[in-house]
Amino acid sequence: MPSKRLARVNPCSMCMPMGCVLVFRGVESCMTLFHGSQGCSTYMRLYLAHHFREPVDIASSALSEKGAVYGGAANLKQGLRNVILGYRPKAIGIATTCLAETIGDDVPQIISEFQEEEPLARDVTFIPVSTPSYAASHEVGYRVALKSLVQTMVRKSKPSGRINILVGSIVSPEDVRYLKKLLDCWGFDYILLPDISETFDAPLNEHLPRIPAGGTPLDDIRDLASSKATVTIGGLVQEPGAGYFLEKEFEIPHRPLPLPIGLDLCDRLAASLEELTGDPMPEYYERERGRLLDTMVDAHKVVAEARTAVFGDTEMVLGIARLMTELGMRPQIIATGAINRAFAEAALQMVPSSRIITGADFSEIAEEIMARDIELMVGPFTGRQTARKTKIPLLRVGLPNHDRFGASHQLLLGYEGSMRLVECMANSLIESKERRYA
Template identity: 45%
Template sequence: MTERNYTTVNPCVMCQPMGSVMAFKGIESSMVLMHGSQGCSTYMRLHLSHHFREPVDIASTSLSERGAVYGGSENLKKGLRNVITRYHPKVIGVTTTCLAETIGDDVRRILQEFREEENNADDVHIISVSTPSYEDSHTTGFIKAVDAIVRHFTEYGMGNDIFNNKLNVVLGENIAPEDTRELKRMLKATIGPRSFIFMPDTSETFDAPMTGKVEKIFPGGTPLSEITYMKNCAASIGLGITSDNRAVDHLETKYNVPAKRVPMPIGLEYSDRIMSVLSEIAGSEIPEAYRKERGRLIDAMVDVHKYLYGTRVAIYGDPEMVLGMLSMSLENGMYPVLVAPSCKTPAFREHAQERIDAMNLDCEVKIFEGLDFDAFNDAVKEAEPEILIGNSNGKYISQQIGIPLIRVGFPIHDRVGAQRILLMGYRGAMNILDRITNTILETKDIELEKKWLQNKSNDLQESCCDLRSAHMQPH
């Protein structure tokens, strides 16, 4: 790759509070108040609403020069009052931006003061998350917020201590509403409809049906009453293996809720892993419907193998999605020549290598963690993939190099339907395999058409020349 002297150009990650917002939006009756300057919340609102195609309200404490110099205590308290009176939420997630972190506002102390000063704040759970963006990415912001929510509802004496036989299922990375629905369908089929607590659940809040009613906070999300019981559950599953799942770890160390970590079920191998864990927990066989789905996926893999085998692919985006897509491309005979998770995580490389080593690959797989798009562009040129798999931000590379981009992950702001992209489970794998294969076939068709048109125009030119020279012959 080209060596450059300057710092990040077009980062692949988004800021920590963005991840925090996505976690809070999966909780019942929750509103986010961003402590910092106004532009941060505007950027996040736009990004989220372009991706999910839903209005996404995020309040801001709108710190100005005065707040930046003298502290944002007054703005934060005023913001909280406004959010309570206008939105009537049950939960307010206070997430900090770079400015609030840099000036060193003591958010916990300000919230304590606020609770003492206000009489009407008792009914609302105010949960703060420290999310300085210069420290980490949106994926960490998500993990931190989920952890803060679980700690809040379990540590403040809520929930009774009666053991319940449920399973906590805690995400380690934001996923599409359609994938949430798919995972819940899997859980219902294997361990039973009321046997799990899924957290956070954005299946309704980021993909709400049109009812004709204007909702300030969309219904749905993980019910608060359930979160309080997470400490009494029989076990937890942390979905995602590249980073720590702090909430699941906390439930294990503090409340002895045994935890298991599984990869996001993307592709055959990773879907099999979750299904076998769930059937083990349920103490029963994998349901017949899922065995059929698995069989259909294998059938689909056989069908597309001749098109996908040896196709060079570059995968980038959030780490869990990238790991899953790497696994899926390997099991379908593709050559993942370039793999670039947007941020560094403790265990991505280890798990990626494990999957690569399990295959006898005829190509080198380059893994770059935490690249910006500028460096990624160089890496793509060197690796020479035939397709890109990742979010919308790679579209300029795809256009420049002239290879197709399969849009998955977050953000997808230049196409519709991102909230309905199914990636997880056997059905998700079939959906993505079809998309990849059809894209390859369409690209071939376009190339053939171009060649055919070129040949046609060459033939036409030749026949014109023949005609001209025939007319120029003396009679």
């Protein structure tokens, strides 16, 4: 249910353009530029660098007072020129910040002028995205960037028979690697977008490339309209997005699926892939499924009946809450910073007795936690002050995670990711009990 607060002081969500960076970084040779004030890109660069432990470059059109009064066209064009000369990208994602949205710059128009005026722009694809941060959260920024990327680039050519796998929610590089391994093992042709498996988690390299290697090839993105189907993983409550666009414009059947966390939701992904490909789940993953079940049975005596609070990004929260119910845990608080009615309905259907908060503020989550005798919190590190105040253990999952290592290598998806999560939740509860009794 929507938060009753008149203002959010400590929101359980982040800035809208930040979501765009996660999409553009998953595209081959693509740079992100923020049209707006410089502080926005500095803040988001640092925020993402702390989470992924990787350098994150985000250019800025660096609007000043003059640009704010007379319009930012000159700054944006100069910024684009600098990015092309400095990085030689094949594509530039241009997201607006609050300032550019407030003054009302027409970014697509400025880009088409730039393309006419500037020979350097000839071989570069520009992807504009409108991201007024006062209107929505980073999750919406991610969704609109993905949609805009697809809308800008796709073109119909002869059918390829491939399956589009859109990563519809923010996940870790390890999650993307897991998905790719699963799809490769299944043995069909696919296009996965965006692919942050290498770009946000590159091996140590003496010669740091200006733009990290990897990402979904641009030609594959252009070919999305020639595939036979689209599956959006993590697109249940984060729609309508790129998959709907492909279905509407190019009649490519679309299946929006939840993030595969927990037995039931992993089975749903497996069933969809079996149906689309006509091939059964590879034996390796059958065995992995069996191991998850075994782990759930083992951990059941520790986790069952535990009263929990889960918060963070919509699809991730729903997946974790589903796994908790499968384990006999009792999610008492299911919260997200996003304002999303579909999330609230899905959460209510799953756990009718829980307190569901959308547009959540951490002070509100803290009050609910104290009132409901919670034993375990699961969510991003931003819940740490609440955890400290209430002395309830916080299991850090998802974005952001600034005060622990391993965010890039955290696996939540699939039978394996679910198994790790079950073990982490059980261990957190055991440690908490041991501390209390000591």
